[in-house]
Amino acid sequence: MAQPIKLAIISTMGGSPWGGSEELWAATAKHAIASGTTVVLSVYRWPAVPPRIAELQSLGAELLQRMNPNQLSPVKRALNRIIAHIASPFDRLFRRNPDVICISEGKIYESLTLRGLVPRIFTAAIPYIVVCHGNNEVRIPHEQLRKSAIRFFRSAHRVIFVSQRNIAIAERQLATALSNAQVLQNPLNLSDTSLVPWPAAQEFCMALVGRLEAGIKGHDVLFEILGSPAWKNRQWLVRVVGDGPDRAYLESLAHYYGIAGRVAFTGYVGDVRSIWASSHLMVMPSRSEALPIALVEAMACGRPAVATDVGGIS
Known part of the structure; x- marks a missing residue:
């Protein structure tokens, strides 16, 4: 044998x-x-x-x-x-x-x-x-x-x-x-690929899903934009989903830009659909990417995305 x-x-x-x-x-x-x-x-x-x-x-x-x-x-x-x-x-x-x-x-x-x-x-x-x-x-x-x-x-x-x-x-x-x-594309880890119902909450909520490595994922770029006067006067929340080495830095950066009360660090969330049950938009300000699974999952759940034109996102 x-x-x-x-x-x-x-x-x-x-x-x-x-x-x-x-x-x-x-x-x-x-x-x-x-x-x-x-x-x-x-x-x-x-x-x-x-x-x-x-x-x-x-x-x-x-x-x-x-x-x-x-x-x-x-x-x-x-x-x-x-x-x-x-x-x-x-x-x-x-x-x-x-x-x-x-x-x-x-x-x-x-x-x-x-x-x-x-x-x-x-x-x-x-x-x-x-x-x-x-x-x-x-x-x-x-x-x-x-x-x-x-x-x-x-x-x-x-x-x-x-x-x-x-x-x-x-x-x-x-x-x-x-x-x-x-x-060879990354696998899609969704057993249910039906659209997630649009969140009932009136306040606009964005989600940035990915490991907390700002030099690659660009969290700092998003925080700088949201800390500008044009965005501070708008109604929004951001959920930062994921873990990684830059969490302490990003929490400090949110305070620096005066947006800490509107940024929620959730840590890792295993249930992808639960993220989009309460979020309206995927934001991905990455400086580099391959083909991010998080982006594909968000779109499969029926959420629009705003992303930088890098790597496999192009």
Whole structure:
């Protein structure tokens, strides 16, 4: 009897425990397990295992957690870099002898910053797939990174992007064609895709859904606009839905612009339809995006959206 294929999935996202960029690999893992594939997950360690990963564990996936440098002090981060030269955080994964590796990059080129990963893949000659999500349109990679990325992407079996626009951005940044690039859209996590009834509340409510990482998601841009005289004199509320490293900063920024009483930070909300049951408009002032699941979900629920013309939104 043939041995089951062993699939290793590596997530590079270290800014928050979970986000839209994780949904595609999680759906892939669930489908693979159901088809009899052995799945090994390599993710950053968090105080609590995210529910979607816990679900995959319950289905039979093996979880290998890596130290998250974003949660370390500067001294411990330096020590961690030294240790990584001696023992790679991916040693345990390669001892499992995976047949295929899938690397999910929350931000493009992150794989190349993970010590001990890419050289080990090349040495082991294991087929791999790279899934690229976020990319900054104004970024120009330095020459060493550009050359490394070209080799890394060209050597992959497939390079998956979630929008055609993001393929074009990557090819422009690298000044090279990626003939093995392919578009695969993020899954829509709505079991009920019927329109959500329009909110009965008279006060106009906007919702900004996404991880609290202002440099990417642009919360600061929205707050600056809403803090201007033209908007302060209007009736509105904003629900900021999601978690992330910039919550304290954004709460302070709302106070700075004098709009704190009209901005509600809800944290993560699992029931997408409940967001739109009480919100009239999706706002997405992102500086960069792949193809945001939150935007597609809002439109599927029947809500209009105002979004910046970046990435897969274009």
